[in-house]
Amino acid sequence: MTHIAILGSGFAALTAVRQLRRRGVSAKITVISPRDALHYLPSTIWLPAGLRTAEGLKLPLGRFFARHNVTHLAATVTGLNAAARVVETDQGPVEADHIIIATGGRFLRKLPGIENAIIPCEGIASAEAIAARLAALDGGTIAIGMATNPNEPGAIRGGPMFEYLFILDTLLRKQGRRERFNFVFFSPSPRPGQRLGEKAVDGILAEMRRRGVTTHLGHKMVRIEPGKIVTEGGEIAADLILFQPGMTGLAWFAETDLPLSPGGMIQGDELCRVVGRPGVWVAGDAGSFPGPDWLPKQAHQADLQAKALADNIADLLAGKAPSRRFTPELICIMDSLDSGMLVFRRGRINLVLPALKPLHWLKRAFENHYLKAYR
Numbered sequence: 001m002t003h004i005a006i007l008g009s010g011f012a013a014l015t016a017v018r019q020l021r022r023r024g025v026s027a028k029i030t031v032i033s034p035r036d037a038l039h040y041l042p043s044t045i046w047l048p049a050g051l052r053t054a055e056g057l058k059l060p061l062g063r064f065f066a067r068h069n070v071t072h073l074a075a076t077v078t079g080l081n082a083a084a085r086v087v088e089t090d091q092g093p094v095e096a097d098h099i100i101i102a103t104g105g106r107f108l109r110k111l112p113g114i115e116n117a118i119i120p121c122e123g124i125a126s127a128e129a130i131a132a133r134l135a136a137l138d139g140g141t142i143a144i145g146m147a148t149n150p151n152e153p154g155a156i157r158g159g160p161m162f163e164y165l166f167i168l169d170t171l172l173r174k175q176g177r178r179e180r181f182n183f184v185f186f187s188p189s190p191r192p193g194q195r196l197g198e199k200a201v202d203g204i205l206a207e208m209r210r211r212g213v214t215t216h217l218g219h220k221m222v223r224i225e226p227g228k229i230v231t232e233g234g235e236i237a238a239d240l241i242l243f244q245p246g247m248t249g250l251a252w253f254a255e256t257d258l259p260l261s262p263g264g265m266i267q268g269d270e271l272c273r274v275v276g277r278p279g280v281w282v283a284g285d286a287g288s289f290p291g292p293d294w295l296p297k298q299a300h301q302a303d304l305q306a307k308a309l310a311d312n313i314a315d316l317l318a319g320k321a322p323s324r325r326f327t328p329e330l331i332c333i334m335d336s337l338d339s340g341m342l343v344f345r346r347g348r349i350n351l352v353l354p355a356l357k358p359l360h361w362l363k364r365a366f367e368n369h370y371l372k373a374y375r
């Protein structure tokens, strides 16, 4: 029987499971990941305001795996021999006919003193730390910033940093203590968020001005110290620092025979095949793909890539040539707790809607709808 090993149990991995079964693929599927739960990261932005709890964002996958006849191997992948199609794990090797790499990426930790900042997108624990630090602060300066991977400018996750900025501002206003805080937004880029499009950047910068946020833009970062950020253009004193560095691939990627992009991600093609490694596929944050320069590292894009590769595997198993390209698309509702700004990109379309109340509710409704598949 054909064996498909899926590495990871995040967005791309689980979408691949659903799409393979939807396409009638009856192969044995093994999902290899340390935990049998989906962490719904996009909603961690709401933890500081108490709209969500950490436990509520961890969805157990036992029933989902049973429904889709999937074996879960609780293990961490430590390496891979693509030529032999063997996955190395801390629980021993796993052989498969097809290997789908969907382990996500990680954030660069090279900046000296990075441990003095919270990296918001590292997971649910980071959002809990932000909530605890904010609750303990009586006042002061909150500095929020982001940077990219200098070797791969697209390896950035900026949207959630704008969300944290606007959400914390709204939250402090609701709590009646905003006047005791200053906000500073910093980035080496003079126009942060450029992959959302120029109009969106204008809208974001205008929103910062409207909310009384000071900006420190266009200065290369030097280091972070306890209580301050040092850039080539000056220092920012801060009581709470949220900083999102650029993204790169997992450490074990570099120990394999997989082709890597300049930023350390696995090089995929338009069909989500790993370049030059038949039977090995990649989707989501783990990969680097051809496409427009705004191609996002998003759950939505991870899903689109997983759908494409599942279709391609289904075709191959049915004796057909794979031909399904993934759709490059960006959809982002940038939430601010009581409203949201929508950005959509596909081909030449770049739609930006200003902050509107219903978009906050649409983001909540989408979460509910999306998670139905896993409940």
Ligand SMILES: Cc1cc2nc3c(=O)[nH]c(=O)nc-3n(C[C@H](O)[C@H](O)[C@H](O)COP(=O)(O)OP(=O)(O)OC[C@H]3O[C@@H](n4cnc5c(N)ncnc54)[C@H](O)[C@@H]3O)c2cc1C
Binding pocket: 007, 008, 009, 010, 011, 012, 013, 032, 033, 034, 035, 041, 042, 043, 044, 045, 075, 076, 077, 078, 102, 103, 104, 105, 120, 121, 122, 123, 159, 160, 250, 283, 284, 285, 286, 297, 298, 299, 300, 301, 302, 331, 332, 333
């Ligand atoms: C605060 C925040 C807000 C966001 N907002 C949005 C949004 O509004 N819209 C959107 O589309 N995206 C959003 N994102 C981005 C989105 O969450 C990621 O792009 C998405 O999680 C990527 O999916 P993935 O499947 O590639 O990887 P992940 O979801 O990161 O999944 C990786 C999986 O691999 C597993 N894994 C890791 N290492 C190993 C290993 N060595 N061995 C085995 N398994 C391993 C992990 O446990 C996990 O199960 C947001 C992210 C954050 C943090």
